[in-house]
Amino acid sequence: MTTQQTPPPATPTDGPEPSPAAGATHRRSAVAPGAVSLDLAAQAPELSNSVGEYLRAWVKRIRSGESGLLPVVGGLLILGIIFQVKSHYFLTAGNLTNLLVQGAVFVLLGMAEIWVLLLGEIDLSIGYVAGIGGVVTAILAAPPDNFPWWAAILIALAVTAAIGALQGALVILLGLPSFIVTLAGLLGWEGVLLYLVNGHGTGGTIRLSNSVLLDLSNGNLSPVASWVVMVAGVAAFGAVTILRDRHRRVSGLVAPPMAVSVAKVVLVAVAGVGLVLITNVNRSVIGNLRGLPYVVLIILGFLAAWTFVLGRTRFGRYVYAIGGNPEATRRAGVSLGWNRLWAFTLTGLTAGAAGILYTSRLGSISNNIDGGTLVLYAVAAAVIGGTSLFGGRGRMVHALLGGLVIATIYNGMGLIGLAADYQYMLTALVLLAAVTADALARRGRAKA
Amino acid sequence: MSIATDTSTPGLAGGAGGPLLGLRGITKTFGAVQALNGVDLDVPAGQITALVGDNGAGKSTLIKTVSGIWAPSDGVISWEGRPVEVHTPRDADDLGIATVYQDLALCDNLDIVQNMFLGHELLTRRLLDEATMEKTAKQTLADLSVTTVQSVRQPVGSLSGGQRQSVAVARAVMRDAKLVIMDEPTAALGVSQTAQVLDLIHRLGERGIAVLVISHNLTDVFEVADRIAVLYLGRLVSSGPIADYDTQRTVELITTGGSSTRSDGNGTGNGTAESKD
Ligand SMILES: Nc1ncnc2c1ncn2[C@@H]1O[C@H](COP(=O)(O)OP(=O)(O)OP(=O)(O)O)[C@@H](O)[C@H]1O
Ligand SMILES: [Mg+2]
Numbered sequence: 001m002t003t004q005q006t007p008p009p010a011t012p013t014d015g016p017e018p019s020p021a022a023g024a025t026h027r028r029s030a031v032a033p034g035a036v037s038l039d040l041a042a043q044a045p046e047l048s049n050s051v052g053e054y055l056r057a058w059v060k061r062i063r064s065g066e067s068g069l070l071p072v073v074g075g076l077l078i079l080g081i082i083f084q085v086k087s088h089y090f091l092t093a094g095n096l097t098n099l100l101v102q103g104a105v106f107v108l109l110g111m112a113e114i115w116v117l118l119l120g121e122i123d124l125s126i127g128y129v130a131g132i133g134g135v136v137t138a139i140l141a142a143p144p145d146n147f148p149w150w151a152a153i154l155i156a157l158a159v160t161a162a163i164g165a166l167q168g169a170l171v172i173l174l175g176l177p178s179f180i181v182t183l184a185g186l187l188g189w190e191g192v193l194l195y196l197v198n199g200h201g202t203g204g205t206i207r208l209s210n211s212v213l214l215d216l217s218n219g220n221l222s223p224v225a226s227w228v229v230m231v232a233g234v235a236a237f238g239a240v241t242i243l244r245d246r247h248r249r250v251s252g253l254v255a256p257p258m259a260v261s262v263a264k265v266v267l268v269a270v271a272g273v274g275l276v277l278i279t280n281v282n283r284s285v286i287g288n289l290r291g292l293p294y295v296v297l298i299i300l301g302f303l304a305a306w307t308f309v310l311g312r313t314r315f316g317r318y319v320y321a322i323g324g325n326p327e328a329t330r331r332a333g334v335s336l337g338w339n340r341l342w343a344f345t346l347t348g349l350t351a352g353a354a355g356i357l358y359t360s361r362l363g364s365i366s367n368n369i370d371g372g373t374l375v376l377y378a379v380a381a382a383v384i385g386g387t388s389l390f391g392g393r394g395r396m397v398h399a400l401l402g403g404l405v406i407a408t409i410y411n412g413m414g415l416i417g418l419a420a421d422y423q424y425m426l427t428a429l430v431l432l433a434a435v436t437a438d439a440l441a442r443r444g445r446a447k448a
Numbered sequence: 449m450s451i452a453t454d455t456s457t458p459g460l461a462g463g464a465g466g467p468l469l470g471l472r473g474i475t476k477t478f479g480a481v482q483a484l485n486g487v488d489l490d491v492p493a494g495q496i497t498a499l500v501g502d503n504g505a506g507k508s509t510l511i512k513t514v515s516g517i518w519a520p521s522d523g524v525i526s527w528e529g530r531p532v533e534v535h536t537p538r539d540a541d542d543l544g545i546a547t548v549y550q551d552l553a554l555c556d557n558l559d560i561v562q563n564m565f566l567g568h569e570l571l572t573r574r575l576l577d578e579a580t581m582e583k584t585a586k587q588t589l590a591d592l593s594v595t596t597v598q599s600v601r602q603p604v605g606s607l608s609g610g611q612r613q614s615v616a617v618a619r620a621v622m623r624d625a626k627l628v629i630m631d632e633p634t635a636a637l638g639v640s641q642t643a644q645v646l647d648l649i650h651r652l653g654e655r656g657i658a659v660l661v662i663s664h665n666l667t668d669v670f671e672v673a674d675r676i677a678v679l680y681l682g683r684l685v686s687s688g689p690i691a692d693y694d695t696q697r698t699v700e701l702i703t704t705g706g707s708s709t710r711s712d713g714n715g716t717g718n719g720t721a722e723s724k725d
Contacts, residue, residue, distance in 0.1 A: 253582045254601040312575045317558075321566055324555035331517060331553045332567030333538040392557035 051259045071437060072385050072401040075430070076408065083412030090415055094283035097293065101217060103407025104295045105130075105358045109374060110381030110399030111306055112350035115343045117382055118310075120323045120391025121178035123344070125167065125185025126351035126378055127371025131193045133160045133352030134359030134369075138206040139196065141213055149212040157352045163189065164348020168341045190371055197367040205366040208359055216298065217361035220291035223280040229292065230272045233300070238265040295357060299400070302350065306396045319343050323391030380427060381406050384434040388441075405430065466529050468493040468658045469514065469545075469627055474523035476509050476682075483509040485682040486523070491627065494656045496649055498669040498690075501679035502702055507662045508550050510679065511629050514660075515547040516540040541567070544626035548633050550662075552616040556605030560597065561585040563604050564619045588622045589614070593644045609636040617645055627658045634668065646672050666695050680705035 083090040109126055116123045133156045139145065140152035147155070167185050171178045200206055208214055221229060241261055248255035255261075279292045310316035318339040321329040330336055359365040383389060384405050385398025406427060413423045467490035476484040483506045491497050501507050513520045516534040524531050527543050534540050540547070554563050561578070564585045570577040585600050594614040597607065604612060613636045620628055630649075634642040649672050652659050663669050669676065670690065677687035678701040685705045700706060 248579070251579055251583070253579055254599055314569050314571065314576065317562065317566075317569060317576065321555045321558060321562075324557035325553070328553035328555050329566065331515070331537045331547075331549065333536070333541045334567050335538075392555070 051257050054257050054260055069386065069397070069401060071434075072398070072405060075384075076401065076405055079405065079408045079412065083408065083415065087412070087415040090412055093278045093281035095411065095415070097279050097283055099404075099407050099411045100279075101293055101295055101361060102411055103403050104217065104299050105354050105361070105374070106377050106381050106406045107299050107400050107403030108302060108350060108354035108357060109378035110385065110403045111302055111396050112347045112354060113375075113378045113382045114387050114394050114396060114399055115306075115319070115347045115350070116178065117379075117387050117389060118319050118323045118391060118394050119340055119343050120326075121171065121340075121344075122182065122379070122389075123164075123167070123178065123185075123347050123351075124182040124375050125163075125189055125371075126182075126347060126354075127374030128186060128189035128193055128369075129160050129163050129348055129371075130351045130355030130358060130374060131365065131369045131371050132163065132189055132196070133157065133355030134365040135193055135196045135200075135206060135355075136160075137213065137356050138208050138359055138365050139200045141208065141210045142200075142206065149210045152210075152213070153356060156356060157349050160352025160355070161345050161349035164351070165341060165345040167348070168344025171344070172337045172340050186372065186375070193369070193371075194367050197365065201367070204368070205364045207364045213356075213360055214363060215294060215360075217293070217295045217357050218363075220279065220289075220293045221297075223290050226276045226280055226292035229297065230276045234265075234269045234272045237268055241265055295361075298353075298357065302353065303396050303400055306346075306350070310396065315339060315342060320392055323393070325392075377406050377427070380431040380434070383438060384430055386434075386438075388438050389435065390438070402434075467491055468528060469660075470526040470529075471510075471514070472524045472526070474510065474513060474520045474525070476506075476513060476518075477521050483682055484513070484520070487679070487682075487684045489677055489684055489687060491658050491660050492675070493626070493658045494653060495674040496653045496659045496661065496672055497675045497677060498673035499660060499662045499677050499679065500664070500666070500669060500698065500702055505679040505702075506682040507679055508631055509682075511547065511631055511660065511662065512549075514540065515545060515549075515629060544624075546620040546623050546625035546628050548616045548620045548628075548630040550631040550635075552612055554604045554612060554616060557603060559603050560589075560600045560607075560615055563615055564588070564622060566619075568623060584622065585618070588618045592618055592621075592648060593640065594618065610638055610641060613637055614641060617648070621648060621652065625657065627660065628652055629660045631662045632664065633661065634663065634665065642668070666698060669698075670695065678702060678706075 080091070089095055109130060112126050112130075113123060136156040136159050137152045140147040140155055141149055163185075167178075167181050170176055170181045197204060197206055220226075241264055245255050245258070245261040249258070275296070276292060279296075280290050282288055282290050310319065318329065318334050321332070321334065322336055322339060326336055355365075358369075379389075381399050381402035382394065383402065385394075385400070385402030387394025387398045387402075409426050409430065410423055413419075413426065469489075469491040471487055471489040474484055474487040474489075475482070487506075487510060489499075489510075499507050499510070512518055514525065514534065516537045516539045519535060525534055526532065532539075532543065534543070555566065558566065561582045565581045570580050570584075572580075582600060589597070589600065592614055594611070597611055597614075604615060607615065613633065617630065617633050620630065633649075634645050637645060646668060649659050649661060653674070661669075661673070673690050675688065676690050676693050676698065678685050678698065680701065683705070686701050
């Protein structure tokens, strides 16, 4: 992969420098001492640990169209209030846990879609690619193959990753629009899915009988383990956030003030405690069903991993760069092809994982899975969360929040007895609002 | 590898070791448009070569062939005396060519640091080394006296035209290139920033780095350049040491291709001057 190309030395400490005259002293000798102090002075207000300064910058960003997570979190709260007023069952622990499990598939599909959306591309096929992930897992785990559950999952993910790579290769090598290639995928993979289900299943479904696979979406940690895992997760997040921000402040780099770092961690801690309090309530009428669903951990695991790859690796950087300005990225010596191919591959892989969770929740996969609606929900989740359809802007957490919005609509509408017709219409309105916000923000930026 | 730096004592003209970059018969056609027509040009190490010409003369097209944006339709590029193939920007980069493009080629969604290191990210343990990159970027901007940006973590899309240009220039000079090409690097800059960039070009030359700079501002050209090359309708009509030119003659070459006065400023004895018609 291209990200392994070694760049020419760019710092004095960065390896042997072939040209003696222009080498290690280059940058230093170019320094005009006066200019340096001037520059640092100019940076000072922005580095000051003042919360007020930070908030002012934040308000400015929102005004210029970079509203961040504010709209989607606000929307989530408003939807929650509306549904709670309409149905007192909505905010019960049992329903909220159910909502999380329902939302998991939308969230993961949204993350799959974000990989290609960041490039400025789209993948319409992920609904059925997810279906294939579920089907392959189900077939391999059942007789006569009887693969162990982990092998079934790994093979299924390899298959869906390969599907993503194949579609990506068609887009990249032939220069075809991803819209068209994946539209063909939407049809073609549904065909493959029908072929597999009808060939291996009975009555148009393949059952899942492996208990580990069923537990992925239906099992949960014990209440005690839920607390332990949550505390460990929040502690890890807190340590990473606080230490990183502190290190940046100490080194004189751009960083948020201490109070803001702490506030972030407190917010996550509150969310974590709330999550465990809710999921640890017994939600079964007859038996005892308590604890954090595994699926929540799976989702958070993907969120952490993909956020890390996007934020900390060269490949992640290039995904954003290609989405922002492909020609500039090419001129910077970056291989567009390989990086785009990897992004398409990760889309396929993540979609496969979503399909496995989907199959696990239903306990089977049938030939009437609606991959068309699933992909629309996936795009909607990403865009509602704040990822741009125009490429270059978005984060994995957008899929989490956008997916929760969709799951809330889906769940809440069901509770108050409104059927699919109203669900679709409301989802459409929310999606339109999100896309409009995206387009307006883009126009605002263009004007600025 | 080190021929260029060995032979070019700072400030000295010419150089017996031959030019750093040599172009022979470079031709480029876009469909029916012939943008370049058999251009021969030498860019010596440690010298500042100004490339001038009217709008549409083919200046940007010429530097794009050298930078690997597109292949020439015909002609040979040689580097340190050896013929080379420059198929991709990465090839040019590997040779040691850094370019500031006329359209700047920045990613608006990335911040200043990310743009300055795009394609050359520093890594520690295979992960992005943001701290070192941010410090280095800040230092380079300070060298250029770019003090007006609020934060190096600002997206480039939120910068003014001049600030964007400063980022593009900083990006090119930050790396230890042997040849820095700048396509109208001061076009959007204010008075003090322009002076800084011209000063920077001087300093690059003093350090033995070759600079090929395109500019429409002849005052700047005469202030900074050691050599001048004039393109007219895709042909190189004249080139030589700056001492052989004055503003009036240069303007004439730019506007008419020198058809009225046969150039006699070539061949001043150092063997690198070229003339073509
Ligand atoms: N990608 C392209 N496709 C077709 N024609 C092109 C292309 N790029 C440049 N040209 C043509 O080549 C000629 C030279 O253009 P070029 O951009 O090199 O001029 P220039 O000397 O840089 O002008 P300016 O001073 O305005 O920047 C022009 O006639 C232009 O129309
Ligand atoms: Mg030009």
